[in-house]
Amino acid sequence: MEQIQNIENYLTNVGIKPSYQRMKIYEYLIENMNHPTVEMIYKDLSPHIPTLSKTTVYNTLKLFVDKEITQIITIEDTEARFDADTSTHGHFKCIKCGKIFDFSFDKTNLNIKQIENFDIQQTHLYIKGICENCKNIDKKNN
Amino acid sequence: MEQIQNIENYLTNVGIKPSYQRMKIYEYLIENMNHPTVEMIYKDLSPHIPTLSKTTVYNTLKLFVDKEITQIITIEDTEARFDADTSTHGHFKCIKCGKIFDFSFDKTNLNIKQIENFDIQQTHLYIKGICENCKNIDKKNN
DNA sequence: TTTATAATTGTAACAATTACAGAAATGGAA
DNA sequence: TTCCATTTCTGTAATTGTTACAATTATAAA
Numbered sequence: 001m002e003q004i005q006n007i008e009n010y011l012t013n014v015g016i017k018p019s020y021q022r023m024k025i026y027e028y029l030i031e032n033m034n035h036p037t038v039e040m041i042y043k044d045l046s047p048h049i050p051t052l053s054k055t056t057v058y059n060t061l062k063l064f065v066d067k068e069i070t071q072i073i074t075i076e077d078t079e080a081r082f083d084a085d086t087s088t089h090g091h092f093k094c095i096k097c098g099k100i101f102d103f104s105f106d107k108t109n110l111n112i113k114q115i116e117n118f119d120i121q122q123t124h125l126y127i128k129g130i131c132e133n134c135k136n137i138d139k140k141n142n
Numbered sequence: 143m144e145q146i147q148n149i150e151n152y153l154t155n156v157g158i159k160p161s162y163q164r165m166k167i168y169e170y171l172i173e174n175m176n177h178p179t180v181e182m183i184y185k186d187l188s189p190h191i192p193t194l195s196k197t198t199v200y201n202t203l204k205l206f207v208d209k210e211i212t213q214i215i216t217i218e219d220t221e222a223r224f225d226a227d228t229s230t231h232g233h234f235k236c237i238k239c240g241k242i243f244d245f246s247f248d249k250t251n252l253n254i255k256q257i258e259n260f261d262i263q264q265t266h267l268y269i270k271g272i273c274e275n276c277k278n279i280d281k282k283n284n
Numbered sequence: 285t286t287t288a289t290a291a292t293t294g295t296a297a298c299a300a301t302t303a304c305a306g307a308a309a310t311g312g313a314a
Numbered sequence: 315t316t317c318c319a320t321t322t323c324t325g326t327a328a329t330t331g332t333t334a335c336a337a338t339t340a341t342a343a344a
Binding site: 072074075076077080090092094095101102103104105106109110111112113114115117118119120121122123124125126127128129130131132135 | 214216217218219222232234236237243244245246247248249251252253254255256257259260261262263264265266267268269270271272273274277
Binding site: 193220 | 321323324332
């Protein structure tokens with residue numbers, strides 16, 4: 001399809017040889033912006049790529065991160081999540097339903113003092129709490 | 143000592159029975175604000191508490207987190223770090239020397255749109271890059 | 285077709301964490 | 315004090331996420 005064609009070109013452009021597995025994993029990432037774990041990617045793709053190895057998923061994601069077309073999200077201490085959107089944006093995790101939401105924020109007026117002369121390469125903002133939907137469910141049950 | 147006496151009272155006040163291990167671990171946290179890992183805490187305390195078990199360190203930290211007198215820092219995906227300062231503040235990790243720096247930031251004007259009606263319980267800001275000291279070392283070597 | 289190189293796979297190793305059961309400590313009640 | 319119940323601590327085993335590595339397979343150039 002068109003999509004896959006685009007992915008092939010895109011990977012080539014950033015210096016990644018577009019193997020079948022790599023294209024499928026990248027396609028999965030941009031179609032599933034729900035910040036999947038390695039386990040999720042492996043489980044969902046295995047039926048379509050029967051020979052797929054979990055090691056390949058790990059290797060491929062590491063490659064994507066190195067080439068800066070994917071970022072690691074460490075909002076939970078248990079396992080890493082991956083996001084094909086590498087722009088600086090925040091992540092909210094609902095502690096009730098577990099869903100992770102994206103949000104944008106203005107990092108220009110954080111007004112940071114102590115690290116003014118440091119070189120900043122990555123900024124991650126993680127917020128935890130209860131999402132609107134779960135809040136409403138709570139209300140109903142009271 | 144005075145310090146230990148304070149810790150005993152403090153733990154009691156937040157609803158934690160102040161056992162010897164718990165007091166020592168909490169004392170370690172407030173004396174070592176360098177965001178230690180479980181391994182670091184265990185290694186440093188073992189000589190003073192020969193019977194200490196790593197499981198106790200895990201259990202105790204989980205208890206502290208539950209009672210909200212300690213926060214988990216997940217700036218790296220490999221292992222959890224712990225911080226007895228539970229106020230909202232940012233963490234900078236230098237990718238050269240690995241050191242973690244605290245900094246304060248203004249979370250009032252982040253100007254967040256998409257999660258306005260969400261309940262916010264924790265805010266974590268993680269920044270990665272190169273600290274001033276490592277920057278200067280780099281300059282000298284060029 | 286041959287050959288060199290790169291990518292993929294599967295297994296084993298590793299490291300952080302958790303589960304669990306028994307031992308030790310604690311704190312009343314008799 | 316002694317007895318008993320409960321809590322805490324300990325050590326080992328199990329679990330989980332990740333990485334190392336060697337063998338196999340695919341790719342691409344000569």
